[in-house]
Amino acid sequence: MEEIAVTSSSHTYKIVIGENIRFQLKSFLPKTYSSILIISDESVAPLYINDIRSNFTEEQVFQTVLPSGEQTKSMDTFYNVHTDAINAGLDRNSLIIALGGGVVGDLAGFVAATFMRGIDYIQIPTTILAHDSSVGGKVAINHKLGKNLIGSFYPPRAVIYDVETLQTLSAREIRSGYAELVKEALIADQEFFNLLLKTDIQQVTAEELQSHLSLGIKIKANIVQEDEMESGVRMYLNLGHTLGHALEAELGYGTLTHGEAVAIGLLFTLHVSENMFSKQIASHSLIQWLKENNYPFKLQQLDEHALLLKMKSDKKTVNSKIKMVLLEDIGSPVVKELTDQQILDFLHSFNRKLVTE
Amino acid sequence: MEEIAVTSSSHTYKIVIGENIRFQLKSFLPKTYSSILIISDESVAPLYINDIRSNFTEEQVFQTVLPSGEQTKSMDTFYNVHTDAINAGLDRNSLIIALGGGVVGDLAGFVAATFMRGIDYIQIPTTILAHDSSVGGKVAINHKLGKNLIGSFYPPRAVIYDVETLQTLSAREIRSGYAELVKEALIADQEFFNLLLKTDIQQVTAEELQSHLSLGIKIKANIVQEDEMESGVRMYLNLGHTLGHALEAELGYGTLTHGEAVAIGLLFTLHVSENMFSKQIASHSLIQWLKENNYPFKLQQLDEHALLLKMKSDKKTVNSKIKMVLLEDIGSPVVKELTDQQILDFLHSFNRKLVTE
Ligand SMILES: NC(=O)c1ccc[n+]([C@@H]2O[C@H](COP(=O)([O-])OP(=O)(O)OC[C@H]3O[C@@H](n4cnc5c(N)ncnc54)[C@H](O)[C@@H]3O)[C@@H](O)[C@H]2O)c1
Ligand SMILES: NC(=O)c1ccc[n+]([C@@H]2O[C@H](COP(=O)([O-])OP(=O)(O)OC[C@H]3O[C@@H](n4cnc5c(N)ncnc54)[C@H](O)[C@@H]3O)[C@@H](O)[C@H]2O)c1
Ligand SMILES: [Zn+2]
Ligand SMILES: [Zn+2]
Numbered sequence: 001m002e003e004i005a006v007t008s009s010s011h012t013y014k015i016v017i018g019e020n021i022r023f024q025l026k027s028f029l030p031k032t033y034s035s036i037l038i039i040s041d042e043s044v045a046p047l048y049i050n051d052i053r054s055n056f057t058e059e060q061v062f063q064t065v066l067p068s069g070e071q072t073k074s075m076d077t078f079y080n081v082h083t084d085a086i087n088a089g090l091d092r093n094s095l096i097i098a099l100g101g102g103v104v105g106d107l108a109g110f111v112a113a114t115f116m117r118g119i120d121y122i123q124i125p126t127t128i129l130a131h132d133s134s135v136g137g138k139v140a141i142n143h144k145l146g147k148n149l150i151g152s153f154y155p156p157r158a159v160i161y162d163v164e165t166l167q168t169l170s171a172r173e174i175r176s177g178y179a180e181l182v183k184e185a186l187i188a189d190q191e192f193f194n195l196l197l198k199t200d201i202q203q204v205t206a207e208e209l210q211s212h213l214s215l216g217i218k219i220k221a222n223i224v225q226e227d228e229m230e231s232g233v234r235m236y237l238n239l240g241h242t243l244g245h246a247l248e249a250e251l252g253y254g255t256l257t258h259g260e261a262v263a264i265g266l267l268f269t270l271h272v273s274e275n276m277f278s279k280q281i282a283s284h285s286l287i288q289w290l291k292e293n294n295y296p297f298k299l300q301q302l303d304e305h306a307l308l309l310k311m312k313s314d315k316k317t318v319n320s321k322i323k324m325v326l327l328e329d330i331g332s333p334v335v336k337e338l339t340d341q342q343i344l345d346f347l348h349s350f351n352r353k354l355v356t357e
Numbered sequence: 358m359e360e361i362a363v364t365s366s367s368h369t370y371k372i373v374i375g376e377n378i379r380f381q382l383k384s385f386l387p388k389t390y391s392s393i394l395i396i397s398d399e400s401v402a403p404l405y406i407n408d409i410r411s412n413f414t415e416e417q418v419f420q421t422v423l424p425s426g427e428q429t430k431s432m433d434t435f436y437n438v439h440t441d442a443i444n445a446g447l448d449r450n451s452l453i454i455a456l457g458g459g460v461v462g463d464l465a466g467f468v469a470a471t472f473m474r475g476i477d478y479i480q481i482p483t484t485i486l487a488h489d490s491s492v493g494g495k496v497a498i499n500h501k502l503g504k505n506l507i508g509s510f511y512p513p514r515a516v517i518y519d520v521e522t523l524q525t526l527s528a529r530e531i532r533s534g535y536a537e538l539v540k541e542a543l544i545a546d547q548e549f550f551n552l553l554l555k556t557d558i559q560q561v562t563a564e565e566l567q568s569h570l571s572l573g574i575k576i577k578a579n580i581v582q583e584d585e586m587e588s589g590v591r592m593y594l595n596l597g598h599t600l601g602h603a604l605e606a607e608l609g610y611g612t613l614t615h616g617e618a619v620a621i622g623l624l625f626t627l628h629v630s631e632n633m634f635s636k637q638i639a640s641h642s643l644i645q646w647l648k649e650n651n652y653p654f655k656l657q658q659l660d661e662h663a664l665l666l667k668m669k670s671d672k673k674t675v676n677s678k679i680k681m682v683l684l685e686d687i688g689s690p691v692v693k694e695l696t697d698q699q700i701l702d703f704l705h706s707f708n709r710k711l712v713t714e
Contacts, residue, residue, distance in 0.1 A: 010366070079432050079500075086502045114471075117495065117508045118586075138474065143436075145443045151474045152509065229475075 002214055006221045008137055008155040009228055015135060015159040015221065017214055019206060022048065022124060022162040025055040030157050033095040033120070036061045037085055039108035040099040041068040044126050047168055052099055052124065062088035066104070070253045073107050073141045075150070081111045095157075096121035101173075102133035102258070106148070109139030113154035122158045126165040128177020129259055131213045132184075134159045136224035136234075146313065147245065147253075153229055161217075163210050174201055175295055176259025179240075181212055182286070183266055184219040187236050190330045192216075193282070197289050236333040239325045240265030246310035250302060263295045271350045273326040276336065281327055287357055298354055304347040308340060359571055363578045365494055365512040366585055372492060372516040372578065374571055376563060379405065379481065379519040382412040387514050390452040390477070393418045394442055396465035397456040398425040401483050405522055409456055409481065419445035423461070427610045430464050430498045432507070438468045452514075453478035458530075459490035459615070463505070466496030470511035479515040483522040485534020486616055488570045489541075491516045493581035493591075503670065504602065504610075510586055518574075520567050531558055532652055533616030536597075538569055539643070540623055541576040544593050547687045549576075550639070554646050593690040596682045597622030603667035607659065620652045628707045630683040633693065638684055644714055655711055661704040665697060 001018030016028055036056055040049050045065040053061050064084045066072045085096075098108035098121060105123050112121035123134035140151025169177075178201045185193035192215045199208065220237065227234040244265030247256060256264075267290070270283040290297055311322055321337040328334055338346075358375030373385055393413055397406050402422040410418050421441045423429045442453075455465035455478060462480050469478035480491035497508025526534075535558045542550035549572045556565065577594065584591040601622030604613060613621075624647070627640040647654055668679055678694040685691055695703075 075432065075436050082500055082507055083502065086500060086506060114507050114509060116506060117497065117510055140474065143439055143443060145440065149443060149473060150439055150471050152471060153474055 002210070004214070004217060004221055006135065006155070007225055010155065011157070013156055013158050015161065015217055017161045017163065017210055017217070019164050019210075020162060021160055022051050022165065023054065025052065025122075025160060028158045028160055029095070029122070030120075033060075034091055034093040035089065036095045036097060037088055037090055038063040038097045038099055039066065039081060039104055039111070040064075041066050041072065041101075041104050043068045044100040044104070044165075048099060048126065048165055052097060062090075066107070068103070070103060070142070072103050073148075075141060075143075077107060078111060078141050081107070082115060085111065085115050090115065090119070092116050092119055094119055097124060098122070098134075098156075099124045099126065100130075101125065101127035102130045105130055105133050106138075106140050106151070109137075109154060109156065110141055110151055113139055113152040118154065120157045122160060123156045124160050124162070124165075126162075127169060127173055128166060128209075128213070129173070129180055129257075131161065131177070131217050132180040132220060132237075134161070135217055135220050137228065147249075161213065163206055163213065166209065171202055171294070172257060172260075175263075175293060176257035178212075178293070179259035179263040179266065179295075181216040183237075183239050183262060184216040186266065186269075186282070186327060186330055187239055187333050188219045188222075188331055189215065192219075193330055197285055201293050235323075235335060236325055239327070239333060240267075240269050242311050242322065242324050243268045243307070246307050246313075247299070247302075249310045249313070250306055256296065260296055263290055264297050264299065267297065267354075268346070268350050269324070269326060271353065272324065272338075272346050273328070275346065275349075276326060277328055279329075282330060291357070297357075299351060302351075304344055304351070307347060308343050311343065312340075359567070361571070361574055361578055363492065363512070364582055367512065368514070370513055370515050372518065372574055374518045374520065374567055374574070376521050376567075377519060378517055379408050379522065380411065382409065382479075382517060385515045385517055386452070386479070387477075390417075391448055391450040392446065393452045393454060394445055394447055395420045395454045395456055396423065396438060396461055396468070397421075398423050398429065398458075398461050400425045401457045401461070404525055405456060405483065409454060419447075423464070425460070427460060427499070429460050430505075432498060432500075434464060435468060435498050438464070439472060442468065442472050447472065447476070449473050449476055451476055454481060455479070455491075455513075456481045456483065458482065458484035458487045462487055462490050463495075463497050463508070466494075466511060466513065467498055467508055470496055470509040475511065477514045479517060480513045481517050481519070481522075483519075484526060484530055485523060485566075485570070486530070486537055486614075488518065488534070488574050489537040489577060489594075491518070492574055492577050494585065504606075518570065520563055520570065523566065528559055528651070529614060529617075532620075532650060533614035535569075535650070536616035536620040536623065536652075538573040540594075540596050540619060541573040543623065543626075543639070543684060543687055544596055544690050545576045545579075545688055546572065549573075550687055554642055558650050592680075592692060593682055596684070596690060597626050599668050599679065599681050600625045600664070603664050603670075604656070604659075606667045606670070607663055613653065617653055620647055621654050621656065624654060624711075625703070625707050626681070626683060628710065629681065629695075629703045630685070632703065632706075633683060634685055636686075639687060648714070654714075656708060659708075661701055661708070664704060665700055668700065669697075 096112040125134040137155030140148035143149040244262040247261040361372040453469040482491040494512030497505035500506040601619040604618040
């Protein structure tokens with residue numbers, strides 16, 4: 001078992017990583033609560049919700065089980081979970097527990113942030129990707145015009161990461177989560193990156209997985225501690241996400257998982273960086289690794305102009321440049337502005353490069 | 358012109374009170390913004406929105422005008438204003454301006470708290486009541502099961518209170534706002550209370566009004582600075598609100614204004630306090646003043662058991678006691694727990710007392 005402390009502007013919380021720790025929740029809670037609402041989804045609840053309930057007396061605990069998938073991060077679900085919380089009689093001394101992946105974590109965290117102007121919540125992440133989403137306090141739901149547009153910065157009181165729950169993840173969700181670990185390694189840790197490139201992600205042992213998660217979380221935790229509200233270095237965590245988000249939006253959410261889209265985005269980042277800084281960084285070895293681990297990464301069918309538009313969609317004016325996180329080297333991220341034409345040219349050469357792989 | 362500084366956990370902001378200051382907005386803003394969305398309602402916008410717009414260049418400013426009234430603090434309106442903000446191209450460096458009473462302030466503040474995880478906003482209160490709602494950072498919308506259940510603590514960057522805008526208020530809204538001033542006086546300032554009791558609220562001069570607002574705001578500002586998240590003394594600001602909220606809910610929102618309901622609640626608080634502490638405080642003089650100023654305060658038609666239920670509706674278990682803010686004297690609030698039977702008895706004797714007035 002391992003503990004990592006994160007200090008936010010309002011309080012310090014612990015991230016605990018270990019096996020079977022979902023049965024020892026009480027020892028990680030900062031205080032006792034008047035009642036508890038567990039929020040989970042239809043895939044995770046049948047597997048683990050009773051384990052979580054077993055930590056508390058029955059009268060104290062309520063649960064809300066939501067459909068699995070990104071569409072659950074909607075305004076309607078948000079309102080309905082508030083209704084459930086009111087009907088369960090939650091008050092300002094109640095606790096919300098987010099049991100699931102990033103979807104459940106983002107939604108439940110935003111409910112906690114806004115129920116009676118904010119109550120405590122903890123994250124019990126059950127996907128690899130959620131090592132990222134459960135740390136740092138970003139919570140949100142989607143607007144029909146864009147992802148994560150309605151939300152808050154609202155850190156949890158604890159993150160209890162029971163790696164045993166990750167055993168039931170599909171191969172695809174393992175891939176999705178590992179892409180964010182690769183991202184963190186690229187931002188901050190050459191050695192970690194080398195270690196990941198030696199990993200067959202479908203064959204990792206529990207110890208290896210725990211150690212990868214811990215390395216990734218430490219990188220993320222350091223960055224969010226330094227810049228909680230994303231006015232500076234936290235932007236580095238968007239490495240690979242400019243194209244990643246555009247791909248998700250352009251293909252329709254669910255076609256690629258978030259991590260699969262980010263993996264392609266990371267490759268693109270390396271492609272642009274290597275060209276801009278006239279040096280090899282890690283394109284070639286990353287492509288090989290993505291292939292070995294069955295990541296989808298061809299995008300010849302995609303229209304470059306359409307992607308460009310999506311990459312700019314969170315920008316105000318049509319003529320604004322795109323800010324991208326690039327790498328001067330592994331561990332040395334920088335933010336650069338690129339013109340539309342540069343982006344189009346890079347998308348074009350990137351596409352050609354992937355086709356020949 | 359007068360300035361009061363309020364320190365919150367995230368930043369310090371100024372409350373500026375004066376005449377015609379709505380034309381000098383730029384001098385009160387902490388920085389320049391990429392764009393501005395003014396949120397107002399259908400009664401206030403025709404009167405003042407162009408004055409506000411005149412502070413900025415046209416390309417920079419967008420506006421959303423909502424129906425007047427409590428029903429605007431809904432989830433649907435909240436979502437639609439987010440849509441407007443996205444369509445206007447607001448980004449993280451944009452500003453929201455709440456131009457209106459407490460309804461617009463609460464809604465616009467909550468939109469600002471949640472748009473792209475929080476952007477700056479300022480309050481331009483245009484009701485007397487909003488001297489209370491615009492200070493302290495409580496923002497919220499209503500759930501169909503209760504008022505203000507979905508919200509945040511999210512302080513504004515400035516409160517610009519142009520008392521000239523109060524000249525267009527109806528007699529009823531003046532009454533509503535003065536009730537909260539009486540509340541603040543009762544909580545903290547005997548002299549201010551005496552001053553108010555000498556005031557005919559439909560005849561106040563601009564100077565008197567400004568001075569009353571400033572005294573009230575200072576009391577509120579002191580309390581919220583000491584206890585931003587309402588874990589202690591901020592509860593005192595609920596003086597008169599236990600019965601006040603119950604009356605609003607029982608009669609249907611809009612039958613009484615918030616302040617009219619609070620005025621009756623304040624009288625009830627004095628009635629209970631005088632009985633519990635066996636002394637005269639100010640019941641008699643407050644009744645006289647409310648009469649002179651045409652406050653509605655008979656409630657003989659109301660069922661005491663129904664009121665009791667509403668007074669308990671934000672509590673978890675049916676058997677829990679009711680916590681009420683009482684006065685040991687003017688300026689000496691205390692929180693006391695009362696049993697159901699005590700409340701019923703006090704409601705009964707209160708009703709009889711009002712009938713004989
Ligand atoms: N808040 C942040 O900082 C942040 C960071 C990154 C991503 N995100 C958000 O996270 C979301 C994606 O998270 P995700 O990839 O975890 O998606 P997810 O929550 O949808 O989980 C993926 C799938 O795995 C299933 N699942 C979860 N745990 C399982 C388990 N232990 N066994 C079997 N199945 C399981 C889920 O039911 C779901 O079908 C996106 O909405 C994204 O915006 C947020
Ligand atoms: N956030 C807080 O701390 C807090 C505190 C107290 C009350 N509130 C909230 O405030 C709301 C009540 O505020 P309110 O009483 O200002 O109500 P309001 O905003 O509905 O305004 C009352 C009426 O006056 C009109 N109006 C406003 N300014 C005017 C002007 N200058 N001239 C002419 N007409 C004008 C409005 O259009 C409306 O019809 C409630 O929703 C309550 O929950 C919040
Ligand atoms: Zn991501
Ligand atoms: Zn009030």
